[in-house]
Amino acid sequence: MSTLVMITLTDPGEGLTEAEILDIKVGVGDTVAINDPVIEVETAKSAVELPSHIAGRVTRVLVSVGDEVVVGAPLIEVDTDPDGGDGAGSDQAAAARQQATAGEGTGAQDSTSAQEQAAPPADSGAEEDAAPAADPSAEEPGTQAQEATESAAEEEQPKNLVGYGTRSGASRRRRRVAAQDGEDQDQQVPIDRILAKPPVRKLARDLGIALADVFATGPGGTVTREDVLAAQQRAIGDEPAPADGDYFPDESPQAPASLHGAMKSATSQPMDQQSFSGVTSDDRTTRVPIRSVRKRTAEAMVSSAFTAPHVTVFNEVDMTATMDLVRTLRASREWADVRISPLAIVAKALLVAIRRNPEVNASWNEDAQEIVYKHFVNLGIAAATPRGLIVPNIKDAHLLTLKELAEGINDLAKTARSGSTPLSATRNGTITVTNFGVFGIDSGTPILNPGESVILGMGAVKQKPWAVDGSIEVREVTQLALSFDHRLIDGALGSELLRDISAVLEQPQLGLVWG
Amino acid sequence: MSVFRTTIPQNAEDEPLVRLIAPDGTRTPHEELDAAVAHLTGEDLRRYYRDMVMIRAADLEATSLQRQGQLGLWASALGQEGAQIGAGHAARTQDYLVPTYREHGIAWARGIEPWRLLDVWRGIAHGSYDPYELRTHPYMLVLGAQAPQAVGYAMGLQRDGLVGTGDDESDTAVLALFGDGSSSEGEVSEGFTFAASFQAPCVFFTQNNQWAISVPTSVQSRVPLAQRSRGWGIPSVRIDGNDVLAVYGAVRLALDAARRGEGPRYIEALTYRMAAHTTSDDPTRYRHSTEEEEWAAKDPIDRLRTYLEAQDEIDEAFVTRCDEEGHDLAMALHHQIHAMADPDPIEMFRNVYADPHPLVEAEREEFVQFRAQFEDETTTGEER
Numbered sequence: 049m050s051t052l053v054m055i056t057l058t059d060p061g062e063g064l065t066e067a068e069i070l071d072i073k074v075g076v077g078d079t080v081a082i083n084d085p086v087i088e089v090e091t092a093k094s095a096v097e098l099p100s101h102i103a104g105r106v107t108r109v110l111v112s113v114g115d116e117v118v119v120g121a122p123l124i125e126v127d128t129d130p131d132g133g134d135g136a137g138s139d140q141a142a143a144a145r146q147q148a149t150a151g152e153g154t155g156a157q158d159s160t161s162a163q164e165q166a167a168p169p170a171d172s173g174a175e176e177d178a179a180p181a182a183d184p185s186a187e188e189p190g191t192q193a194q195e196a197t198e199s200a201a202e203e204e205q206p207k208n209l210v211g212y213g214t215r216s217g218a219s220r221r222r223r224r225v226a227a228q229d230g231e232d233q234d235q236q237v238p239i240d241r242i243l244a245k246p247p248v249r250k251l252a253r254d255l256g257i258a259l260a261d262v263f264a265t266g267p268g269g270t271v272t273r274e275d276v277l278a279a280q281q282r283a284i285g286d287e288p289a290p291a292d293g294d295y296f297p298d299e300s301p302q303a304p305a306s307l308h309g310a311m312k313s314a315t316s317q318p319m320d321q322q323s324f325s326g327v328t329s330d331d332r333t334t335r336v337p338i339r340s341v342r343k344r345t346a347e348a349m350v351s352s353a354f355t356a357p358h359v360t361v362f363n364e365v366d367m368t369a370t371m372d373l374v375r376t377l378r379a380s381r382e383w384a385d386v387r388i389s390p391l392a393i394v395a396k397a398l399l400v401a402i403r404r405n406p407e408v409n410a411s412w413n414e415d416a417q418e419i420v421y422k423h424f425v426n427l428g429i430a431a432a433t434p435r436g437l438i439v440p441n442i443k444d445a446h447l448l449t450l451k452e453l454a455e456g457i458n459d460l461a462k463t464a465r466s467g468s469t470p471l472s473a474t475r476n477g478t479i480t481v482t483n484f485g486v487f488g489i490d491s492g493t494p495i496l497n498p499g500e501s502v503i504l505g506m507g508a509v510k511q512k513p514w515a516v517d518g519s520i521e522v523r524e525v526t527q528l529a530l531s532f533d534h535r536l537i538d539g540a541l542g543s544e545l546l547r548d549i550s551a552v553l554e555q556p557q558l559g560l561v562w563g
Numbered sequence: 564m565s566v567f568r569t570t571i572p573q574n575a576e577d578e579p580l581v582r583l584i585a586p587d588g589t590r591t592p593h594e595e596l597d598a599a600v601a602h603l604t605g606e607d608l609r610r611y612y613r614d615m616v617m618i619r620a621a622d623l624e625a626t627s628l629q630r631q632g633q634l635g636l637w638a639s640a641l642g643q644e645g646a647q648i649g650a651g652h653a654a655r656t657q658d659y660l661v662p663t664y665r666e667h668g669i670a671w672a673r674g675i676e677p678w679r680l681l682d683v684w685r686g687i688a689h690g691s692y693d694p695y696e697l698r699t700h701p702y703m704l705v706l707g708a709q710a711p712q713a714v715g716y717a718m719g720l721q722r723d724g725l726v727g728t729g730d731d732e733s734d735t736a737v738l739a740l741f742g743d744g745s746s747s748e749g750e751v752s753e754g755f756t757f758a759a760s761f762q763a764p765c766v767f768f769t770q771n772n773q774w775a776i777s778v779p780t781s782v783q784s785r786v787p788l789a790q791r792s793r794g795w796g797i798p799s800v801r802i803d804g805n806d807v808l809a810v811y812g813a814v815r816l817a818l819d820a821a822r823r824g825e826g827p828r829y830i831e832a833l834t835y836r837m838a839a840h841t842t843s844d845d846p847t848r849y850r851h852s853t854e855e856e857e858w859a860a861k862d863p864i865d866r867l868r869t870y871l872e873a874q875d876e877i878d879e880a881f882v883t884r885c886d887e888e889g890h891d892l893a894m895a896l897h898h899q900i901h902a903m904a905d906p907d908p909i910e911m912f913r914n915v916y917a918d919p920h921p922l923v924e925a926e927r928e929e930f931v932q933f934r935a936q937f938e939d940e941t942t943t944g945e946e947r
Contacts, residue, residue: 058632061843082897083627094845101631101897247937 051129053102054122055086061093069115070095074124078106086124087111104128118466244271252276256472258443260424280472345437352498356412356533360493361543365550367509367524370394373556383451390526391483392454394506394553395427398481399446399453400563401548408502408545409478412535419536428480428497429457431464438464439497441477485509491527501537504549505529528553566595566816567798567828571790578787580833582803583812586861588869596812603811605876611652611807612871613885615644615864618668620889621677622838624896625684629842633900634684638665642805642837645863646770648672649810650738650832657735658818659720661700661713665770666740673699677892678899687906689914706741707748710767713739714754717763717821726764727824736764736821738814744775746791747783755827759795762826766817767792769829770804772836773858777849792829804832805863835861908934 057067067089074086085097086106108125111117242259244252248271252259259271262279266272328335338346370393377388402409402425410421427445431438440463442448442456463469480497485508494505507527514523530546552558572578583600584590622639629637640647643665651672654660662669670680675692682688683702690701703709717737720726725735745751746769758765771788773780784791789801802809810832817828835858839846871877912927 056632058630060630062636082894083624093843094839095847096630096842096845098630099627101627101633245936 050107050127051104052107053104053126053128055098055100055102055124055126057089057117057119057121057123058098059119060089060096060098061091064091064093064119066116066118067091069111069113069117069123072109072111072113072124073097074106074109076106076109080104080106080126089117098123100124100126102126102128105130118468242271243269248273248276252279253443255280256443256470256475258424258426258476260444261476342436348498349495352496355414356496356501357535358493358496358531359534359537359539359542360529360531361539361546362491362527362529363546363550364525364527365553366514367526367553369556370397370553371509371524383454386451386454387458388454389457390485390509391429391481391506392450392457393556394483394504394528394549395429395445395457395481396450396453396559396563397549397552397556398479398504399425399427400552400559401545402446402479404548404562405541405545407541408532408537410501410536411478411499412501412533422478424478426476426478427453428477428500429460430480430482431461431469432486433464433467435467438469438474439477439480440464440469440473441475441480443476479503481506485526491529494529494531496531496533501533502542502545503531504546505531565798566593566813567800567820569793569796569798571786571793575786575790578790578801580801580803581809581813582806583808584806584866584870586805586866588866588873590870593809593812595816596809599812599815600808603808605871605874607652608808608867608871609877609881611648611811612864612867612877613888614648614652614671615668615807615867616885616889617892618644618648618671618677619864620893621671621896622667624893625677625681626838626842628681628897628900629684634681634842635686636841636843637684638841639836639838640665640667642835642858642862643770643772644668645807645867646804646810646832646834649807650740650768650814653811653814654738654818655731655735655822657698657733658738658822659698659700659713659716659735660738660740661709661716662702662740663706663709663742663745664702664704665742666702669740670699673697675699678896678903681896681900682903685900685903687903706745707750709741710739710745710748710751710754711757713737713767714758714761714763714765714827717758717765717827718761720764721761726822729823731822734822736766736818738766738768738818740768740770742775743769743771743773743780743783743788744778745769746771746788747775755792755795755797755829758827759797762824764821764824765827766814766821767797767827767829768814768817769831770834771831772834774836774840774846774850776840776844777846779850787831789829789831792827797827797829799829799831801831801833804834805861805866807863807867834863 059065060067068091069087070090071088072086073088074080074084080086080100081103082101083099086100088095088097090096104126106124107127110122110124117123243264243266244259249259251273252262252271255276257276257279259276262271262275264271265275327337367390370390374388374390374393377383407421409425410419413420424444425446426441426443428439428441431440440460442453442460445453445456448456460469460473463473477497477500479500480494480503482494482503483506484492484494485506488508490507490510492505492507494503496503505528507529509524509526511522512525513520514525515521516523528546528550530542530549532542532545548562552562566581581593581596582591583593583596619641622641625634625637626639628634647666647668648671651660651669654673660669660673667677667680670692671677675697679691680702682691692699692701694700700709700713714737720735720737725733728734739754741751751767754765754767757763758767769788771780775783780788787801789799792799800813802813804810813830813832817830820826820828835855837855837858868877868882909927909930912923912930915923
């Protein structure tokens, strides 16, 4: 049997985060010994050869010369037991012995994990009677609806509305009893008072789990580490897509860069197709297979545009006061290590406006014939990345302070640009903000992220003449565009939401009054 | 005239370079040093050869381990094995050695196993050998700082009556090691001042490996480094640092003099840092490969082997066995590194002060309570 081990990019200096592949010294089928150089990389500091930490036969090379890779990225896969564990190694007797041992060990592990799969942990095994989720596309909304009808009492407990529908077991019974009694205080905590210790909160954040989605079993209604892990397990169980790592493949969704050159002459050479598999090119056209992020973007756009009737309302807003606030915060010591952008204020204004118009934070469930109102906001931030459009969301954004929100946006953008956005970060969004202002344009008609009902677009902040108390002044102005699903949001409600957002941006102190 | 000089020649180029074994393996006689190495047997020299091979293998493995993400950083001593093994063995057991972070050969000669060095570079320990037991100071990371500290230790030996008594078993000296770059630090000058003024039993030993990271020695000093200490009245010598025998002889003479109460000595050993300054450095950016090839021809291991072969002291089988043992050591380190456990963070409060300190105790208590938050309460919760 074979034992596959990955050679990943280590930090070859002190605190470096990425490197460029200069040379690949092995190919598939080559045999490597411990410390054999396999790849040469160049970092900000130096060009270094990376030696293999294992012996075996190369089965995959996952990078190409010229690639920029982040520390931790897989480079080369090696089968440390290519000859079926018969210990046939000649010049590395010790290594071969070790491989043989490793091979046996892995065999044991394999059978163990097979058993685990055959007999899931008691926790999840008991779920089967509940909601077998006939249609994988019916995710939280369906589950949630089912859950909501299952127990009317539970509807009053927003904290547990989402994601535990298939949960069963002792703690659940306890909770039901409590709900009927109406006395169990620890299960009645409002959404902004979820009890969890800082390390547990961090774990949830790292895993992309909203604490509101976690079923609390700890003493006093606290969320425990195991609760978070259980919630993650359920999320994985629902997941029809491939593993996280494959979801955002490292390839451009756009045409090859050489396309720009092709337009400059009447006839051109067929393009370099090395880094772009499946691309075909003649002297007049280049054909790129539709796949990965491009494919999913297209599917999402089509499903959204042709199922949800979109209405977009526009408003031009005097952002001067907001920009003053941004400048003040930038200069303040407390914000020294957080980059604050107008987008963060716009996001905060949106959250404040949602609080005044909670009906907008909902989704249309065609299958269940229900409108699902969310008691939490997972705020999506549209990010243009080298891999295409990705919309990760900030879990429970309604619970965050402005600073936490700004940090969350920065982290999200950074992770998205580096290509390491986990799949979980893009699930369960409720409302999205897109900032086409960064491209320097004034406005657009954003299309809803599927499953959501509102998307707010923000244009570039520009100096413009503006009428203030009867005279013309130069003010900083931006245009907001708000698209909503007209099936469940009427024009009046959508307009009210946009007006409230605009009001907070024009007078940030309203955030104090409404927030 | 002693091999340790007190006068500076008119012309800097007239400063002699003392060596016993030339790069081609031929033996040059030298009256004073010959006497200092006369007691060494073929067995001793074979041991030094093996030591150099072993520490080079460990060194190369450590560099690989850093590239494989197992160490945060590594400073290679490649090419300096002769200077380090020679100096390390020349010291007596009771002498106190104060090394820099590039002294893996010194550590080996003092009986410190290489894996004890790796955990510091892995970032899981501040040091894991007993400096008192092995009479070897923890690796000095703040370069130059060791000179006044070593002199202070030497002055302490004077006050303890451990210098110049004529008892070979108790008389003690200090060997302070630093490189050409550190020799330009102010602290080395301060160390020279105190050592000279108090005639402290301290031998300063510089491995001039030609490069202070990217700064060549020629930029740092207009004269051979050996001449610097003579302004303080500290006798000094410039030797071939890739000649393990000359290093042994010179260091032995210097330490003997210091133990006898004759005051400090300074030795400049010319050698070459064959690898990068550390694994974070890329020497191709500031030096030519021709220079590296030139020094490769002066390699300390090849040189001793050529000499011993000419003396019929070693054969092919011995050389092969040393190489195999080196490989085994490297593979042992390769596998051992994964077994190195992260320390309990509470350990950081130990060894802050020699005696208990109320503030450290308070911080320790605070940390214990902070950490208790991270423990999984469900394992102790009343529901289970």
